[in-house]
């Protein structure tokens with residue numbers, strides 16, 4: 001899943017497939033995984049600005065951060081060098097070409113200096129935010145479907161009855177209402193980014209019994225909100241039908257369901273993400289029947305999440321694809 005999401009994101013954003021960049025699938029996945037795990041750690045220096053750095057050095061967190069930073073920096077440098085050494089074809093400029101042209105003609109942003117570091121920071125944002133999240137959502141969707149054969153059958157029947165032959169294309173997706181509910185339900189129970197980007201309060205206010213002061217760091221836990229029994233009936237149950245006849249959407253207007261965040265910092269890749277996830281899931285479900293490996297029962301699927309910035313499935317999901325032949 002990671003490989004597929006990485007290919008789509010890199011080709012869309014950087015105009016390049018990672019296959020030609022000297023990293024094989026596993027190295028590439030490891031690099032992203034290391035970065036999101038290390039970035040998801042709470043650092044002692046965040047909590048204790050003057051002395052925390054000593055703790056971070058002793059625990060090895062600082063060294064792991066440095067290593068991840070250098071790995072990613074090398075990769076982005078390679079992407080930038082390739083772009084600098086070629087002439088972009090008219091009408092085929094990608095995000096890297098665009099960022100490099102801003103660097104060159106600083107005037108577009110007036111006083112704001114757009115440096116090489118800024119370009120790399122934007123690339124890192126897109127890269128880390130785009131690759132992992134889609135793969136994680138797909139993995140959890142498949143895990144939940146494997147645990148819930150009723151839902152698996154219902155969504156496969158929908159896809160196969162709507163589609164008369166061949167693969168699911170982007171234009172077919174709007175017909176697949178139940179598939180959309182399955183993706184929403186996956187995002188409710190397993191939001192890829194469990195804590196939104198940190199916010200800082202602008203003024204002093206009281207929330208329940210807590211006094212919040214200006215500039216205080218605020219973390220919004222969308223994972224917990226998605227499982228809150230005050231808003232969701234039987235919140236732990238995977239039940240996509242809860243979204244039928246409901247106006248609740250993921251676009252940041254319904255605060256009980258914020259898998260892509262809300263407000264100015266809402267995920268800018270939301271529509272791309274939904275297209276990638278829905279299309280990939282629809283095709284996986286259309287082309288194969290999915291069975292559990294020998295002797296395994298639905299209840300044996302381990303649903304534990306790993307620590308980090310994103311909610312990885314801790315143990316790999318093992319399913320057996322059996323090619324589906326239309327009757």
Ligand code: HEM
Pocket residue numbers: 009013125126129130131133134137191192193196197198258259260261262263264265266267268269270272273274277
């Ligand atoms: C299922 C897939 C995805 C999920 C669940 C997801 C979720 C999120 C969330 C929750 C945030 C933080 C929003 C906030 O704090 O309000 C975010 C930020 C972001 N996402 Fe996504 N995302 C996904 C896919 C993508 C894709 C495909 C891209 C681009 C290729 C992308 C690019 C970004 C960027 C650049 C940010 C940072 C925005 C900022 O700094 O203001 N995301 N995403």
